[in-house]
Amino acid sequence: MVAGTSEICLELKNVGARLGGRWVLRSVDLRLREREIVSVIGPNGAGKTTLFNIVGGQLPPSAGSVFFQGREITGWPPHLVCRAGIARTFQIARPFPRMTALENVLMGVWFGKREGGKGREEERRGEAFRLLRLVGMEDKAHRLARELTLSELRRLEVARALSTRPKLLLLDEMAAGLSPQAVQEALNLILDLRERGLTLLIIDHFLNLTAQVSDRLLALDQGEKIMEGPPRAVTQHPEVVSAYLGRRYREDDEEAL
Numbered sequence: 001m002v003a004g005t006s007e008i009c010l011e012l013k014n015v016g017a018r019l020g021g022r023w024v025l026r027s028v029d030l031r032l033r034e035r036e037i038v039s040v041i042g043p044n045g046a047g048k049t050t051l052f053n054i055v056g057g058q059l060p061p062s063a064g065s066v067f068f069q070g071r072e073i074t075g076w077p078p079h080l081v082c083r084a085g086i087a088r089t090f091q092i093a094r095p096f097p098r099m100t101a102l103e104n105v106l107m108g109v110w111f112g113k114r115e116g117g118k119g120r121e122e123e124r125r126g127e128a129f130r131l132l133r134l135v136g137m138e139d140k141a142h143r144l145a146r147e148l149t150l151s152e153l154r155r156l157e158v159a160r161a162l163s164t165r166p167k168l169l170l171l172d173e174m175a176a177g178l179s180p181q182a183v184q185e186a187l188n189l190i191l192d193l194r195e196r197g198l199t200l201l202i203i204d205h206f207l208n209l210t211a212q213v214s215d216r217l218l219a220l221d222q223g224e225k226i227m228e229g230p231p232r233a234v235t236q237h238p239e240v241v242s243a244y245l246g247r248r249y250r251e252d253d254e255e256a257l
Helices: 048-056 078-084 101-111 120-134 150-162 180-195 207-213 231-235 238-245 251-256
Strands: 008-019 022-033 037-041 063-068 086-088 168-172 199-203 216-221 224-229
Touching: 008 048, 008 199, 022 048, 022 063, 022 199, 022 216, 022 224, 037 048, 037 207, 048 078, 048 086, 048 168, 048 199, 078 086, 086 150, 101 120, 101 150, 120 150, 150 168, 150 180, 180 199, 180 207, 207 231, 216 231, 216 238, 224 231, 224 238, 231 238
Parallel strands: 037 199, 037 216, 086 168, 168 199
Antiparallel strands: 008 022, 008 063, 216 224
16 A cells, blocks of 8 residues: 555654553554554553654653654654654644634744745745645635634644645544544545655544555554554454454454454
């Protein structure tokens, strides 16, 4: 599924996190190739969000190292991680509610701006409109963020993340609470983003989405990696089924996955 390249985009080496006196993530290794899509699955409390927070700079690891495009970024704050080329969305959308969708995206465009100069403002507005068009939100450009639906807020989150021109995009529960049609639109958008050159790391409980778009799945349970591999192999592995679905895999469950 991945467009053939062996360049490593993101690498985690023996990453762990200790919170409140206990390990919530322990000795996790992961390598993402350029333009690869990898999804992190697991039950609540497995350590998925902690992993995202470490990669995104919201939480420094208690152990291990993080490398992005060959450079160590362990413990970098979020703004430097973003400048380096990593952007993320959040499960609960966090737009500026009294700004329009266009203004929200422009904030990211300004943050990721390169050189200033005359005429640049028109270019940046054009870039913001382009990103809204990419996520299917061009007709909502002048709508206040607080007036948008859940699906529209999720897409706005993606546009805002893309506005910083990332190489790696972290998507957090993009399909949660969406209609089947909106989930399909999210799936199509994810595949389109990869075609445009992005590498994607995804958290989503919606297995039907993660299994369809991912090159590999990384399964976590109680802060530890229990399996990594092709989606079908991971979702059918007894230990993953027991941890994530709460029951053992049976032959007649195959169609459901």
